[in-house]
Amino acid sequence: LRVVDKNFEKDEQYLYAIIPYDRSRMDTGFVFVDTRLTTEIPKAPELEKNEMENQIELRWSIQSIQNAFTAYWIERSEDGRNWKRLNNIPYLQATQNPNQEPDEYIYYTDTTIARNYLPYKYRLIGITPFAELSEPSDVIEAMGRDRSGPQPPIITSIKDVNGKIELEWQLENPPSDLKGFMIGRSSSIGGQYEPITPQMLGTSARKYTDSNPDPIDENYYVVFAIDTAGNASVSMPAYGFLIDSIPPAKPIGLTGNIDTLGVVTLRWPLGQDPDITGYRVYFANAADHEFSNLTPYPIQDTVFVDTISLNTLTKEIFYQIAAVDRNFNHSVRSDILRLVKPDIVPPVTPLISDYLVTDTAVILKIIPSSSDDVAEHILFRKGEKQTGWTPILTLNNSSLNQTEIFDNNVTGPNYYLYALQSVDSSGNKSELSPSVGVRVRQNLKVFQIEGLNASYDNQKKVVSLTWKKPQGDLKYYVIYRKVNAGKFENFASVDPDKSSFSDSELIYQGEYQYGIKGVFSSNESQISISSPVLVK
CATH class of the missing domain: 2.60.40.10 (Immunoglobulins)
Structure with missing residues (x-):
């Protein structure tokens, strides 16, 4: 709907109101017009083309015309003089979803062209809201083009031939406009395939040899079939591998x-x-x-x-x-x-297997540790009133085969505990061996009976014994006698103030030998033995 007002004065400003005849519908529209300002119809926007197969797509921008047009006429000509409108009613593109970004272009597709490669000329005429027509746009020329490529080739064979990759393919029903083939290669199946043929292969080619395949990376190949219009189809990728029987060099520097x-x-x-x-x-x-x-x-x-x-x-x-x-x-x-390996395992614990005690020494028989990395054995001793162990002797590698250990630094009467420990070359120490307790008695050398002498009196038929009296609180002497090859037997007891004894009880002839022991209030001496005497 519209109304035309031709009765106005120049350089005036007017306000128009449009009121419905039906007063029950209170709806009034207003428009302000300044006659000092003139409105010029812009030229129709420029056309852009997309030449497709058996059709031509046209588009034009709506940003530059600032909503000057509400519809369009699209015209086509074969000679540039005689124009035909392609739309019977003004062409109007529907508005898209208002929640989306506004359209930048309006599109129209001409599907009525007679054939491909027949050139047509196109122009556009804009229609304003007042049904006024714009000046036509600049003319463009477009044609339908062949956009269908050949059937994709099929790679039928790919193999290593003396360090080169040879591939073969086939193409069913080659089109009449087939121009040739190109070979593409990539290092991955989904990668970018770069052409490796220096120039297009002929239409009869069905085999190609890649003389320089990548010896390190992977080699994937495709075959492109290209027609005269530049349309291309591509085969499925095929993997070409080189036969490699040569192993890498021996690693060094481990x-x-x-x-x-x-x-x-x-x-x-x-x-x-x-x-x-x-x-x-x-x-x-x-x-x-x-x-x-x-x-x-x-x-x-x-x-x-x-x-x-x-x-x-x-x-x-x-x-x-x-x-x-x-x-x-x-x-x-x-x-x-x-x-x-870092050595954190202690060696096997050695053992004390036996011992022998004298009044001046303790002799320990040991079983050394069986570990092969033992560096030394340490002997520990603890007195009866001591709380801790004291190391007294270390056996190093040179004496590890020793099976007896002598402790000469003992005094009696006293009680000692002994234990043994092994140490390996990394310093790991075994547990202490089970302890062995020994008792050392008082040194009996001060009580020893010395100077025992035995002599036979052939006339009196007696054997006389003499000795030196020892020091100490002597209680009595014990005399021992052995006849011929017999054993020493307790023979007599002698008072402590005596220093001689006569044996008149000579029953047998032969060799007699005597011994004497002093019995003290706190100890006993060892037995002193005389030289043998011959009784006839």
Whole structure:
């Protein structure tokens, strides 16, 4: 609806009101007009084209015309003089969802073209809200074009031929406009395929040889079929691999260490072979044992961490590595790496198996520790009134085979406890052996009977004994006698003030020998033995 007011004065300003005839509907519209300002109809916006197969898509911007037009006429001409409108009613594009961003372009598709590659000319005429027509837009030329590529080729064969990749393909029902083929290569199946053919292959080509495949990375290939319009189709990718039977070089420079928690860290430099994909790590508890694989899959690193138990009797562990290339060729294993475990296991405890006590020494028989890394044994002693052990003797490596230990620094009467401990080369100490208690009696040398002499009186038929009286509180003497090959027997008792004795009870002829012992109030002397005498 509209109304035209031709009765106005120039350079005036007017306000118009439009009121419904039906007063029950209170709806009034207002518009302000300044006649000093003139309104010019802008030129229709420029057309842009998209040449598709059997159709042409046109578009124009609506940003530049500032809502000057509410609809459009689209016109087409084959000669540029005679124009035909393609729309029977003004073309109006519906407004999109108001919650979305506003449209930037209006689109129109001409699907009535006769054939591809027939040029047409197009122009646009804008229609204002007052049904006034704009000046036509600039003319553009467009045509339908072939946008359908050939059928995709199918790669039928790909193989290694003396270090080169040879691929073959087929193309069913080649189109009449087929122009040729191109070969693309990529290092990954989903990567960017770069053409490797210096120029397009002919329409009859069905085989191509890549003389420079990547010897390190992977090689994926596709075949492009291209028609004369530049449309291309592409085959499914195919993987071409080189047959590699040459293993990497032997790894060198393997080093490692073991900390006090049993964590082993191995390191080595990366090999020079460009196709190395990883390394395998092997270990054994002895250099002449079979090595076990620690890595089910090759590790892609030059550092490996292993965890071992230190509570074992084996003091060493051995490692090797092997390099693995992308075709799983394994190199010769590296030189064996020997690592010494931190020693936290104490040696086996030695034992005191027997003892012998004199009045001046204690002799201990021992069973040394059976551990092979023992460096020394330490003998401890504790007196009867002592609370702690005192080390008194150390046996080093040179005397570890010794089975008897002498303690000459004892006095009697006294009671001693002895224990033995072993120490290995790492300083680990065994538990103390079960203690052995011994009692040392008083030194009896001061009570010894000296100067015992025996002589036979052939006339009186008696044997006379004489001796020197000892010091000390002597209570009596005990005389012992042995006849011929018999044993010493208790023969007589003599008062302490005597220093001689006569044996008149000579029953047999032969060799007689005597002994004497002093009995004191606090001790007894050892038996003193005389020289034998011959009784006839």
